[in-house]
Amino acid sequence: MNGFIKRFSSLVHKETLQVLRDPSTILLGVVLPILLIILIGSGVTLDVKHVPIAVVMERQDAMSESVYDSLNGSEYFQPIAVRDRNTAELLMEKRKVDAILVIPQDFSSQVMRGQGKVQGIYYGVDTSVAMSVQSYVTSAINLWAAKNIPFMMRGGYITMNYRMWFNEENTSTWFLIPGLIMIIMTIVSVFLTAVVMAREWERGTFEALFVTPVKPIEIILAKVVPYYVLAMLGLLFCLGVSYFFYDVPMRGSLWIICIVSTLYLIVSLNMGLLISALTKKQFLACQMASLTSFLPALMLTGFLFDPHSQPVAIQYISRMLPPTYYLELLKSLFLGGNNWYLIIKNSAVLSGFAVCFTFLTIHITRKKVE
Numbered sequence: 001m002n003g004f005i006k007r008f009s010s011l012v013h014k015e016t017l018q019v020l021r022d023p024s025t026i027l028l029g030v031v032l033p034i035l036l037i038i039l040i041g042s043g044v045t046l047d048v049k050h051v052p053i054a055v056v057m058e059r060q061d062a063m064s065e066s067v068y069d070s071l072n073g074s075e076y077f078q079p080i081a082v083r084d085r086n087t088a089e090l091l092m093e094k095r096k097v098d099a100i101l102v103i104p105q106d107f108s109s110q111v112m113r114g115q116g117k118v119q120g121i122y123y124g125v126d127t128s129v130a131m132s133v134q135s136y137v138t139s140a141i142n143l144w145a146a147k148n149i150p151f152m153m154r155g156g157y158i159t160m161n162y163r164m165w166f167n168e169e170n171t172s173t174w175f176l177i178p179g180l181i182m183i184i185m186t187i188v189s190v191f192l193t194a195v196v197m198a199r200e201w202e203r204g205t206f207e208a209l210f211v212t213p214v215k216p217i218e219i220i221l222a223k224v225v226p227y228y229v230l231a232m233l234g235l236l237f238c239l240g241v242s243y244f245f246y247d248v249p250m251r252g253s254l255w256i257i258c259i260v261s262t263l264y265l266i267v268s269l270n271m272g273l274l275i276s277a278l279t280k281k282q283f284l285a286c287q288m289a290s291l292t293s294f295l296p297a298l299m300l301t302g303f304l305f306d307p308h309s310q311p312v313a314i315q316y317i318s319r320m321l322p323p324t325y326y327l328e329l330l331k332s333l334f335l336g337g338n339n340w341y342l343i344i345k346n347s348a349v350l351s352g353f354a355v356c357f358t359f360l361t362i363h364i365t366r367k368k369v370e
Contacts, residue, residue, distance in 0.1 A: 011222030037241050041246055053133075092123055100121040102120075194275040264323075
């Protein structure tokens with residue numbers, strides 16, 4: 001046991017010195033996560049605000065102007081009053097408005113009969129934005145009707161009250177930041193070890209360790225530890241930025257976040273070592289890391305797209321990816337608190353991935369050296 005501790009501590013010391021002598025490694029492990037979460041977190045949002053919308057009032061009366069004023073008072077719209085439909089369509093063709101709202105000439109009389117109708121025309125080239133704008137316009141019109149039209153004239157429709165659990169204001173930043181942290185940890189851990197270790201394979205310094213009286217598992221663990229510390233520093237900075245800069249709540253335990261992140265980093269760091277052992281070239285390692293870690297984490301884990309809307313085969317593939325379970329844990333711990341069912345289930349899956357990837361890394365690395 002004492003021999004293992006001495007050998008392992010010596011290896012970790014050597015690897016740590018090697019990391020500290022390479023400023024690019026520290027830059028990639030600590031500075032890059034901070035830049036990514038600030039730049040991407042500020043630029044990526046699913047909230048649609050200040051949408052330019054042309055409002056065609058075929059007859060300017062009190063009720064039509066009331067609809068226009070309700071849109072003008074909302075942070076979601078920038079209404080532009082136009083005289084006719086042709087002018088509004090010209091504005092949409094020039095991409096100066098994203099929607100057209102046509103209030104017919106007999107709108108007031110329609111409302112009095114309980115049959116008020118307005119027409120919405122949306123710029124459908126960007127479908128996701130068009131659907132969001134349509135939803136916001138519909139909500140704004142319904143809100144106006146609830147405030148300004150007596151109930152007996154609304155056709156007696158049912159008004160639905162709703163409540164959003166965990167994300168009460170339906171703020172997209174709260175939803176995106178945990179996923180962004182998952183993406184950053186994936187990039188840092190997999191790319192860092194894959195590229196840096198591939199460089200060692202190219203130089204021949206990695207094989208030199210295996211001729212020493214040190215066990216392969218000790219070499220792998222010693223390689224992982226310094227990069228794990230770097231990645232955890234990056235994670236802590238990301239957590240600080242998300243909490244203090246973006247006001248994302250952290251309702252779960254910070255210690256549990258660090259523990260599940262440790263499990264995920266063990267998987268990702270070993271995956272990077274595995275890629276470096278298979279490729280032994282920096283360029284190939286970078287390409288393979290992108291194809292096997294970054295792109296699947298971005299597209300298939302539920303970060304950008306709802307996994308339930310994907311084909312069944314893709315859903316099965318997503319359940320075989322470690323980032324899927326890490327993302328589910330982060331979202332739950334940030335917004336929902338300590339959901340022990342999810343914590344235990346997903347942590348067990350990540351632990352299984354960690355054991356498998358560690359075993360594969362040791363086995364394949366040893367075979368490559370031999």
